[in-house]
Amino acid sequence: DAPEELYGWLGSIPKMREWIGARHIHGLTEKAYSIKNRKFELTVSVNADDIFYDRLGVYRPRFEMLGNSVALHPDETTMELVTSGATLPCFDGNNFFDTDHPVGKPGAVTSVSNYAAGGSNLWILADLSKPLKPWIYQKVGNPTFVNKEDPKSSDHVFMNDEYVYGADVRGAVGFGFWQMAYGATVALDATSLKAAWQAMSAFTDDEGRKLNIKPTHLLVGSSNVFKARELLLSETISGSSNTLRNLVQLMELPLLD
Template sequence: MARVITAAILAAAQRGFKTAFQGAFSSTPSMYASVATIINSNTREEVYGWLGDFPKMREWIGDRQFQTMKTHSYSIVNRKFEGTVTVARDDIEDDRLGLYTPRFEMMGQSAAQHPDEIVFDLINSGFTSLCYDGQNFFDTDHPVGKEGAQVSVSNMQAGSGEMWILADLSRPLKPFVFQKRRDYAFTTKEDGATSDHVFMRDEYIYGVDARVAAGFGFWQMAFGSKAELNEANLRAAYVAMTEFTDDEGRKLNIAPTHLIVGNTNHFKARDVLLSKEINGTTNTNQNLVQIMHAPRLG
């Protein structure tokens, strides 16, 4: 005889599903926080007008010198995402809820990995998507200098291979931004047998939703390349980053910390950075930066 579905039974089912979801959500590793600064958003769209104003100290002689911040119109609009699972009423009546535990665990895992998806989708578009200065994030023509005396600065190498990125991830503001308006949350629609959906479909609805987005930070913090990953190209990218200056010509003291690579370049990166010798010669690049293997890159 099927048991009668009561409010207490539905509440117990929800607790079990939420526990499965939350357990997987909390234990699933992610990478986005390593490459992106997490910004809490308070509205549908955040305007990052201060990007381009790289803070730097100067000697105080005479009055303070007020730095006029360039005004940029770069903004990041929050996007809505959801995932939904239905549970048959018969399975709740028959106490077969254990069958759904893996589905809710997979939902939790998917939600935990979703920031990686949108952040690396953004990174993969870096050669063709604009950042705060109106140039593509990875570009040869970033304008640097005071008005009327600007020069073009490159943070990219052209090529036809898989993308790899040299990045300085040591700063409070990382090369990319993950914007969070509403965090990932487990939700349910349980109105008992009187629910229109339960009446028509004989099933209960559970889901997860969030309002988040990804965007570009300082282009100076990353150097993108599609050229072959080898000793010469890595060194050229490294030197280029250490030479970046602000609009007044002062070095920004960028020090690359990580080489971000996808699947194709993973072992190339290990050869270049971990080998003690290359072709019988001491590898002076050994442990120059850390390797970050990002399967979603490219």
């Protein structure tokens, strides 16, 4: 397995154009963006006497939690990245959530924002309908589970009369297209949600053509979930028809707070 995966092509995915004359060949922009694979482990030990005297009922929930921890690992590592979007760079060298992403041809570059900073908890408007998502979970193989229970083959078991159970997995997370997400720490309300929607809908490629981005999900933590439900699910707000109803799907992510 490679120690890292290169995503240099993230810089530019051109659109089709009318075929007039010779083909126009686009060179995919190299941004030297890579995601380094990492290795994670989880190990627990159990006294051999507890197994021998059939006390597994005490430990079974712990073993189940070990498996659950491995299963949740991709989500937890991805959320660590998501919540750090305003402080970690993506392929263009700017933070993933930033106010001055460079867009345009050389000599005609403008700054584009996908971030509204404030004093509230983070919420994110995202387009998750495209093949490449805002965040990449780079899976490298499947988790490996190891049991050390035989004193003839394990020095630890022989010397400590203790069984060892462990799991390890390789993988990494990284940023995809910043254009697929809009982060905000301003208060979540109708005005800020509309502003984020309009900003994403206006995103263009380096040639000035719309990227056809249509937000599909509103990601919120527990602190914003009831406000988000009011905005997206209520038929009326303050006696008036709610024009934001069912605008996008609501996704509650407790780890976002």
